[in-house]
Amino acid sequence: MVKPQRLSASQYVFGIGVLISFGSLQLQSDSSAFPAYRAMAVKQLHLVDERVKCTYCHVNATGGDPWNPFGQEIQDALTENFPQTLYEVLKEKNDADGDGYFDALEVFSGSLPGDKNTMPLVDAKTLKERFEKAGGFELFKPQ
Numbered sequence: 001m002v003k004p005q006r007l008s009a010s011q012y013v014f015g016i017g018v019l020i021s022f023g024s025l026q027l028q029s030d031s032s033a034f035p036a037y038r039a040m041a042v043k044q045l046h047l048v049d050e051r052v053k054c055t056y057c058h059v060n061a062t063g064g065d066p067w068n069p070f071g072q073e074i075q076d077a078l079t080e081n082f083p084q085t086l087y088e089v090l091k092e093k094n095d096a097d098g099d100g101y102f103d104a105l106e107v108f109s110g111s112l113p114g115d116k117n118t119m120p121l122v123d124a125k126t127l128k129e130r131f132e133k134a135g136g137f138e139l140f141k142p143q
C-alpha cells in the first residue's frame with residue numbers, strides 16, 4: 001500500500017506560487033483579449049467592467065463578426081473616433097433590439113441594448129424621467 005506523503009513547507013509554498021502565477025497569466029490573457037473599444041465603452045458608459053461581456057455588442061461570446069443589433073448600429077456609424085461614434089449613436093434614440101426602450105435608456109438602466117430578452121425593470125416613461133434628471137445624454141459624452 002502506498003503511504004500518502006505530506007508536502008514540506010517549501011513544496012507547499014512553491015505549489016501555491018505556481019497556482020497564483022497561473023491564475024495571473026489567465027487573467028492577463030483574458031483581459032488582453034478584450035478589444036480597446038470595450039474598455040473605452042465601459043468607462044464612457046459608466047458600466048461595471050466585470051459584467052460587460054463581448055455580447056454587449058457582439059453575437060458571439062468571443063466577439064468578432066457578427067454584431068447584435070446595438071453593435072451593428074455602432075459598426076455602421078463607426079468613425080476613427082469611437083467614443084464620439086458611441087455618443088452619437090446613443091443620441092439618435094434608436095431602439096436597436098425593439099423592446100420599447102431606446103438604447104441610451106438601456107445603457108443607463110444596465111440592461112442590454114442589443115438583446116430584446118433583457119430590458120429595464122422600470123417602465124420606459126419613469127426611466128426616461130430618471131435618465132433626464134441624472135443628466136441625460138451628457139452622461140455618455142466623451143471626456
Ligand SMILES: [Ca+2]
Pocket residue numbers: 095096097098099100101102103106112113114
Ligand atoms: Ca431596447
